[in-house]
Amino acid sequence: GDSVTQMEGPVTLxxxxxxxxxxxxxxxxxxSLFWYVxxxxxxxxxxxxxxxxxxxxxxxxxxATYRKETTSFHLEKGSVQVSDSAVYFCALSDRxxxxxxxxxxxxxxxxxxxxxx
Amino acid sequence: xxxxxxxxxxKVAKRGQDVALRCDPISGHVSLFWYQQALGQxxxxxxxxxxxxxxxxxGLPSDRFFAERPEGSVSTxxxxxxxxxxxxxxxxxxxxxxxxxxxxxxxxxxxxxxxx
Numbered sequence: 001g002d003s004v005t006q007m008e009g010p011v012t013l014x015x016x017x018x019x020x021x022x023x024x025x026x027x028x029x030x031x032s033l034f035w036y037v038x039x040x041x042x043x044x045x046x047x048x049x050x051x052x053x054x055x056x057x058x059x060x061x062x063x064a065t066y067r068k069e070t071t072s073f074h075l076e077k078g079s080v081q082v083s084d085s086a087v088y089f090c091a092l093s094d095r096x097x098x099x100x101x102x103x104x105x106x107x108x109x110x111x112x113x114x115x116x117x
Numbered sequence: 118x119x120x121x122x123x124x125x126x127x128k129v130a131k132r133g134q135d136v137a138l139r140c141d142p143i144s145g146h147v148s149l150f151w152y153q154q155a156l157g158q159x160x161x162x163x164x165x166x167x168x169x170x171x172x173x174x175x176g177l178p179s180d181r182f183f184a185e186r187p188e189g190s191v192s193t194x195x196x197x198x199x200x201x202x203x204x205x206x207x208x209x210x211x212x213x214x215x216x217x218x219x220x221x222x223x224x225x226x227x228x229x230x231x232x233x
Contacts, residue, residue: 004159036224041226042226043120043121043224043226043227044160044208044210046221046222089159089160091159102148102167102173103148103150103165103212103214103220103222104150104165104173105150105160105162105222106162107159107160107161108159109157109158109159110157110158110159
């Protein structure tokens with residue numbers, strides 16, 4: 001079955017540091033890949049996505065590249081801010097050979113990021 | 118409404134009690150999902166509706182869990198004879214498209230259930 005593995009946290013960084021959160025996946029079909037973020041007291045929000053190999057998703061300074069050869073989708077940001085403190089979830093939505101999917105998501109366990117001033 | 122709305126936000130239930138959790142999706146959204154998120158874990162899929170049709174209920178953990186969406190808008194997740202292992206956050210999500218593989222899925226803030 002499908003699965004997503006994220007690097008274990010929590011991750012603690014100083015402001016302006018470089019961020020990497022590793023994510024690898026296992027899927028039977030042709031998955032789309034996502035990063036979701038959950039800020040304190042808020043619901044899950046889509047941060048970025050990539051739908052095919054070598055696609056790069058980007059948003060708010062965050063980037064992730066869909067690497068089919070390494071089955072990875074690592075999240076990066078060059079300079080984090082205190083406001084980036086949140087829980088980050090990697091997720092996939094699998095598709096069959098015909099490209100059909102109704103969008104069911106398989107999530108990783110989440111990585112807590114804390115950024116200090 | 119402006120977003121996916123869930124109620125109650127917090128529920129404490131005695132073991133053996135029945136609970137009902139409500140989800141109001143974004144108006145006009147065709148697809149609706151329920152997820153269960155245990156403490157410190159990622160959300161896990163429970164069930165999926167396309168309008169009023171429940172197309173996938175493979176994630177429901179037992180026959181004590183039941184979900185419905187009778188008019189294709191509001192959905193209710195019902196848990197009968199709650200057990201301590203049911204303690205979790207229950208997330209509802211909706212999407213405009215009937216096949217939302219490329220469409221944005223919007224999540225509610227969740228209903229926190231604690232079974233004592």
